[in-house]
Amino acid sequence: MATISKTKIRVSATIHVPVEKVWVLWTTPKHIIRWNYASDDWHTPKAENDLRVGGRFLSRMESKDGSQGFDFSGEYSRVALNKQIFYTLDDGREVKVSFDSTDNETTVTEAFEAEQMNTPELQREGWQAILNNFKKYAESVCV
Secondary structure: OOOOOOOEEEEEEEEOOOHHHHHHHHHOHHHHHHHOOOOOOEEEEEEEEOOOOOOEEEEEEEEOOOOOEEEEEEEEEEEEOOOEEEEEEOOOOEEEEEEEEEOOEEEEEEEEEOOOOOOHHHHHHHHHHHHHHHHHHHHHHOO
């Protein structure tokens, strides 16, 4: 029986904000809807988050003109406050988010399994763009 190799992708950003604040901005729905988009013609009008092992999350992502949209959702398998979040997307792909802090800086790194519909490079660019939006948002609200 052949084993299918899964492409793993990593993106990261260093945010000039303490990890405790980064964690809140990353995990709270009222903040998620403010930064969770890859380009200015998209937005997240709805977010839900039950941040615990076995808990579920959902971010409804839509184009602003209403022509496209999808639910980004899954279930948490590990949550370590201010350190790591592991989850499995509803399509079965696994994601790990790490929060590494020093003084007033936090590096957020996401490692995820690529899906098959889009190229790995396109996926990397999209996830990095969302992470860059998070960095911009976090640094703007925590000045």
